[in-house]
Amino acid sequence: MKPFTYERATSPAAAAKAVADRPGAKFIAGGTNLLDLMKLEVEAPIHLVDVNGLGLDRIETTSDGGLRIGALVSNTALASNETVRRDYGVLSRAIVAGASGQLRNKATTAGNLLQRTRCPYFYDTNQACNKRKPGSGCAAIGGYSRQLAVIGTSTACIATYPGDMAVAMRVLDASVQTVSPAGQTRTIAFGDFHRLPGNTPHIENALAPGELVTAVTLPRPIGGQHFYHKVRDRASYAFALVSVAAVIQRDGSGRVAVGGIAPRPWRVEAAETAMQQGAKAVSARLLAGAKPTTDNAFKVPLVERALAAVMAEARAA
Amino acid sequence: MKSPVDTEISRRGILVGGVATAALTVSTADAQTPPTPAQPATMKVSFDVNGKRRNLELDTRTTLLDALREHLHLTGTKKGCDHGQCGACTVMVDGQRINSCLSLAVMHQGDRITTIEGLGQPDRLHPMQAAFVKHDGYQCGYCTPGQICSAVAVLDEIKAGIPSHATGDFTTRPAITNEEIRERMSGNICRCGAYSNIVDAINDVAGVRA
Numbered sequence: 001m002k003p004f005t006y007e008r009a010t011s012p013a014a015a016a017k018a019v020a021d022r023p024g025a026k027f028i029a030g031g032t033n034l035l036d037l038m039k040l041e042v043e044a045p046i047h048l049v050d051v052n053g054l055g056l057d058r059i060e061t062t063s064d065g066g067l068r069i070g071a072l073v074s075n076t077a078l079a080s081n082e083t084v085r086r087d088y089g090v091l092s093r094a095i096v097a098g099a100s101g102q103l104r105n106k107a108t109t110a111g112n113l114l115q116r117t118r119c120p121y122f123y124d125t126n127q128a129c130n131k132r133k134p135g136s137g138c139a140a141i142g143g144y145s146r147q148l149a150v151i152g153t154s155t156a157c158i159a160t161y162p163g164d165m166a167v168a169m170r171v172l173d174a175s176v177q178t179v180s181p182a183g184q185t186r187t188i189a190f191g192d193f194h195r196l197p198g199n200t201p202h203i204e205n206a207l208a209p210g211e212l213v214t215a216v217t218l219p220r221p222i223g224g225q226h227f228y229h230k231v232r233d234r235a236s237y238a239f240a241l242v243s244v245a246a247v248i249q250r251d252g253s254g255r256v257a258v259g260g261i262a263p264r265p266w267r268v269e270a271a272e273t274a275m276q277q278g279a280k281a282v283s284a285r286l287l288a289g290a291k292p293t294t295d296n297a298f299k300v301p302l303v304e305r306a307l308a309a310v311m312a313e314a315r316a317a
Numbered sequence: 318m319k320s321p322v323d324t325e326i327s328r329r330g331i332l333v334g335g336v337a338t339a340a341l342t343v344s345t346a347d348a349q350t351p352p353t354p355a356q357p358a359t360m361k362v363s364f365d366v367n368g369k370r371r372n373l374e375l376d377t378r379t380t381l382l383d384a385l386r387e388h389l390h391l392t393g394t395k396k397g398c399d400h401g402q403c404g405a406c407t408v409m410v411d412g413q414r415i416n417s418c419l420s421l422a423v424m425h426q427g428d429r430i431t432t433i434e435g436l437g438q439p440d441r442l443h444p445m446q447a448a449f450v451k452h453d454g455y456q457c458g459y460c461t462p463g464q465i466c467s468a469v470a471v472l473d474e475i476k477a478g479i480p481s482h483a484t485g486d487f488t489t490r491p492a493i494t495n496e497e498i499r500e501r502m503s504g505n506i507c508r509c510g511a512y513s514n515i516v517d518a519i520n521d522v523a524g525v526r527a
Contacts, residue, residue: 001378002354028421032419086487235500
């Protein structure tokens, strides 16, 4: 691990300023992803700003009947929250489908949102990776790509966004609250938060340098049945090959977002108009323009089948 | 061993790739270079370990795991993968189990840490330690301290109503079942494959408590 200096931030705006003022500085919260990457020297911050202790660990109802989830709420606390379990079940289910009990105790809401891809070429500093080292190329293209993305990719990067929690937040129309180094706050719609790679796969989200996530807000509950169906190589503690987050209403209408297939939680609102026509119609629209590799072409039919399983479960309930 | 390129992208796979990477990085040094490299920095930190106040001055890079093992000589907590994939380093911080390898020691100012040494000692075993002995819940024993710390926390988590991927109805409290225990223990890998005896040990303790 490369050396770094360390400080504990005293307020969200002060934390943002501390990172903005020092090129090479980073926030640290749970640290479960960042420290892993620092040990491999994929990440090498020269200064860490610890944002634990900023009081951003509360879950509160909002004036419009929604929920405000502090950036530092742990995965365990969020999945266990009574309101979340009752009204936003897809979110609880997505969180407990990810990682291990130990990691969920430490992982935070904002950190989970910002976790980096698990593309093996991103992790291996001997390989070309435009995300890790802009302009170095992409060894994943033409390489081992079974776990990698089938849609939303570019000629520069085919990495997936690896998380589960964010897939549920996307389906719930969440938004991300931030504070800038100047102390200004703003709200980013969840669909605009994670970026597609294009020619700049190292820019993964809409945050400006030093901008700090302070909370994720959920709109008022939308009812329906909530599902998070994750398909993976092991029964537990593995990243998704394909995951389906869905909220399905009594009449068969609903929303769906898919994980494990794209550089961000994949949702196409226009595809949802076909929910009552079945999984085939929805997935055809969701995956229009998909460019799978030979290794990961199985993900295209797997999305349809995972969605069909969820729809069958909804009808049976 | 497969090359990192052939290795599946599971956490276990990354472990294999990670070790190879760490070895090769030294010779090629092609990781992204920070703007102005920092010099090694030290910091003071104090926390409670097994009820005893400990004051340390550490390189900021020191993980909680290395602080426990190398600085406090509490070697019960084990270093397996050092990447949060195996669970051998599991300890409890303020009652919650975490991977001590993925946490910086300086981030634990004022925390209350419990390691395997704090759960029980040879002359007064924690019920979970006794159950692991009784049910033969290990072979080589390397993962065992992590398994036991995790198992104690798992029963507390179920008691606290924290749901898991194995929980059916999220609006009701989870029950202690084999399925729940297996799912909740999935962050602790046992290379010897003592899993079924580990589940028996945990069930035994859960029965005693109930």
